[in-house]
Amino acid sequence: MKKLITILGLISVATAMGSSSVLSAPITNVKDSNVKNASNNKGLIKQTYSSEDVSRQDITDWIYSPKDVYVDSIDLDDLSNKLKKTDVNLYQVDLEDEKAVVEFVIKKIIFNNKSVAKELTQVMKNYMSNEDDWVVLIPQIPGENSTSEGTLDMLYLGESEQFTGTLSADVKLLNENEVIKPNISTVLENTDLGVVVNLDSVALKDQIIELNPKLTHDDFEIIRHYDYLVVNANEEGKYEGTIKVSIVFNALxxxxxxxxxxxxxxxxxxxxxxxxxxxxxxxxxxxxxxxxxxxxxxxxxxxxxxxxxxxxxxxxxxxxxxxxxxxxxxxxxxxxxxxxxxxxxxxxxxxxxxxxxxxxxxxxxxxxxxxxxxxxxxxxxxxxxxxxxxxxxxxxxx
Incomplete structure (x- = not known):
């Protein structure tokens, strides 16, 4: 912990330490990153976009795509200056699972900042794949029916040249038992459709419902890919959340x-x-x-x-x-x-x-x-x- 404090003090995030929790493996155990220089990556998704063109479905698709979504280097300090403050209710999150907490908070920040959603998604993907390459601090986890405020701070220590600086995002953490819809994952438990021969949306939804009979067509929509589906709960439906469903599709x-x-x-x-x-x-x-x-x-x-x-x-x-x-x-x-x-x-x-x-x-x-x-x-x-x-x-x- 002392090493973390010393390093983070050098990058000017020590002011958050008094009310923050460190969610990271000790830096002495940082493993060699498998992430290479971004300029050498192949098969990445890169396109010009504006916040007006980005939908919630687009962001969800970027998050669940197996590919990286942003090619260029990311200045985390500059990215921090573009972020709006985000409210995050942790009531349904397993607070004992540090990685799950960080992932949940970052996703909320992504959806709240459409203009830099791709950059933030790339940060989250790298963190989820290479957790030991990051030092992460979040505000104190609030007790039930209480709140805490501060910054989510992320420092990259890996070998990739894609990230420089420190990501800092203002967040308000809540832990309130509000009226929340159950997550769609509670009723969509069978997430592997196996071999499919038809990528028609209705046919795929029929197969999902056949394996998960508590669902109806009105409960969700799907984003189709040749290797997987992204299932989004309908906002007006009785569930919330997103889940990935595996498929095996052979074009021929x-x-x-x-x-x-x-x-x-x-x-x-x-x-x-x-x-x-x-x-x-x-x-x-x-x-x-x-x-x-x-x-x-x-x-x-x-x-x-x-x-x-x-x-x-x-x-x-x-x-x-x-x-x-x-x-x-x-x-x-x-x-x-x-x-x-x-x-x-x-x-x-x-x-x-x-x-x-x-x-x-x-x-x-x-x-x-x-x-x-x-x-x-x-x-x-x-x-x-x-x-x-x-x-x-x-x-x-x-």
């Missing part, structure tokens, strides 16, 4: 489709035949969200090709991959025989294309075409014949 798993058999027979002529088949994958949450999770289609080509001149190549049937980040195409096989007076050609091709359905929703179209073309001269006593069919199987989007 072990899929398969095939063409018809095509055949061409020629004598003293050129003949051909072809067929195409396709599969549509709906990007229910939009193309951009889809490509945040998925980037590649992998599949096994299991087509057949025959002609009366030679055998198909040994590598015709094999595993393929193709990027779905943009429209792409590739050849699957070529099986050709070229004689002096006749020839037989067969090939298969596939492509992936982004398009829109009739309701203007994003869809990924996977298509495949097989074609045979043959020729035989009138001077040749033999017909030229070729036959083929295409099949894509063991299809997965990863």
């Amino acid at each position: 798993k072990d899929g398969a489709f095939e063409t018809l058999v095509v055949r061409a027979d020629a004598y003293n002529s050129t003949q051909d035949d072809d067929d195409s088949a396709s599969m549509i994958i709906p990007a229910t949450l939009g193309k951009d969200e889809f490509l945040k999770k998925y980037s590649t289609l992998e599949f096994f080509y299991a087509g057949k090709s025959w002609n009366n001149g030679n055998n198909p190549p040994n590598d015709m049937n094999k595993k393929h991959t193709i990027s779905i980040l943009e429209n792409s195409s590739k050849n699957l096989y070529k099986h050709n025989y070229d004689g002096a007076v006749n020839w037989m050609h067969s090939q298969g091709n596939m492509k992936v294309e982004w398009s829109k359905d009739e309701e203007n929703n994003d869809i990924l179209v996977i298509s495949m075409t097989v074609k045979v073309e043959v020729y035989a001269s009138a001077w040749n006593a033999m017909w030229a014949r070729a036959e083929a069919s295409g099949r894509m199987e063991k299809m997965n989007i990863i």
Whole structure:
């Protein structure tokens, strides 16, 4: 404790020590941070926003997203100057759980300061993942039906260069038994839906209610992602709070489709035949969200090709991959025989294309075409014949 007081005195927060509680592991146990320099982070959510555009749902989504939400470095001193005072009622919080208390207080500060919600969310996420990298002081926890006032102070001691200075937020802590709705977590106890095949909002709410029958459709709304859902209690409903629900969604798993058999027979002529088949994958949450999770289609080509001149190549049937980040195409096989007076050609091709359905929703179209073309001269006593069919199987989007 003496070390904490000494260090915090150097950053001018010692004035709060007389009425504060220290919620931190001893600094001698600070572990090496797994957080790297923010400029090297990948997959972060970064966009320009204004407080007028930010909704409570947006902030909730940032909090529960597994990704970081702010890329640039954060000057905690400057951030402190932008914060409004926040009232926090701790009555329903487990006051013995220090980390839960800090998380609850920070969340209240975030929702009360929309203009810097992303910066505050990044601070909270780092603290929740790397608790030992922070020294935290809060005002004295009030007894039941009483209050205390002061500042929440947070000093970062980790290795990341993302945070400088000290965060100080004015708070009023209450511990009052007011009329409070029960938290939605008290009735939404089964928070793992397992494998889901439909990301339609109504279908997902039906599954949640099936596992948690005390809920109704009017009690909550959901924010959908491909790995999880964020469930928000409706403000006008009988519950409050937010909870994360796990899902396992496979946009395509072990899929398969095939063409018809095509055949061409020629004598003293050129003949051909072809067929195409396709599969549509709906990007229910939009193309951009889809490509945040998925980037590649992998599949096994299991087509057949025959002609009366030679055998198909040994590598015709094999595993393929193709990027779905943009429209792409590739050849699957070529099986050709070229004689002096006749020839037989067969090939298969596939492509992936982004398009829109009739309701203007994003869809990924996977298509495949097989074609045979043959020729035989009138001077040749033999017909030229070729036959083929295409099949894509063991299809997965990863």
